[in-house]
Amino acid sequence: MRLYISADMEGIVGVVTRDHLAPDGFEYQRARAWYSDTIAAACEAAHEAGCTEIVVSDSHGNGESLLIERLPDYVQLIRSWPRPLMMMQGIEDGPYVGAMLIGYHTGASNPAGILAHTIHASAFQEVRLNGRAMPEAGISAAQAGAYGVPTLLASGDDHAMEEIGSLIEGVHPVVLKWSYGTKSSRMISPALSHARIREGVKQALANPAGKPFVVEPPIELDIVFRHRMPAEYLSYLAIVKRLDAHTIRFVGKSMDEVSRFIAFVTGYHVMTVM
Known part of the structure; x- marks a missing residue:
């Protein structure tokens, strides 16, 4: 039995x-340890529940935040960028009993939640699939669903779990902190969070209520940029339609095509500002 975990830090x-999210932050190294120990706890619980192999995607920041030496030997780790399937790279190498989204957050257009954004905080104001606003969790679940993999569990703050629960049927939510605002929250201790993650993973695997979250193709991907210039430049491509000053549309035949296009746009934006 194999399990897929997409891991994020927020x-x-x-x-x-x-300050917790990038190498120049004063508590980043501590946050890496909290992050790594949480993922290790999830993997250990999954192994105890019968998973013999677990593939983990480090999907935060530069893709190099998880401390590999803190992960068990039965874990395979996906690191760094670029990746055509972004936060879900490796989901194509199934079969998997399910996918879990650990450490996720609300989307950019959600007014609530800790450190809310979608994929590229400084570039994207909103991402929509077939007209519906999608947080990173929705995009990840849709990528898993395209391969017939159900999303079994998600963890994060209370607003993120509410948002994910409204999108994905049967997902097991694990709330570990409660948002007061974009950069403030009430939270439990790391040790208790690990215990809750362990319990949630075992419950989700014992009673897998989640179903594959499928976005039917053709898939209209709308990206609303914070600034005008990315929309203007991308509209020069024949495959892109500009909907307004800040919004473009790309129509993909599959989630793989959609993911590859988002990865291209994200990478292009990063490269042009370096």
């Missing part, structure tokens, strides 16, 4: 401001 206990 929804991890302890993490609450951008």
Whole structure:
């Protein structure tokens, strides 16, 4: 039995401001440990529940935040970028009993939640699939669903779990902190969060209520940028339609095509500002 885990940092206990998210932050190294220990706890619980192999995607920041030496031997780790399937790279190498989204957060257009954004915080104001606003969790679940893999569990703050629960049928939510605002929250201790993650993983595997979250193709991907220029430049491509000053549309035949296009746009934006 194989399990897939997509891991992000914003929804991890302890993490609450951008000082925790990048190497120049004063508590980043501590946050890496909180992040790594949370993922290790999830993997250990899954192994105890019968999973013999677990593939983990480090999907935060530069893709190099998880401390590999803190992960068990039965874990395979996906690191760094670029990746055509982004936060779900490796889901194509199934079969998997399910996918779990650990440490996730709300989307950019959600007014609530800790460190809310979608994929590229400084570039994207909103991402929509077939007209519906999608947080990173929705995009990840849709990528898993395209391969017939159900999303069994998600963890993060209370607003993130509410948002994910409204999108994905049967997902097991694990709330580890409660948002007061974009950069403030009430949270439990790391040790208790690990215990809750362990319990949630075992419950989700014992009673897998989640179903594959499928976005039917053709898939209209709308990206609303914070600034005008990315929309203007991308509209030069024949495959892109500009809907307004800040919004473009790309129509993909599959989630793989959609993911590859988002990865291209994200990478292009990063490269042009370096």
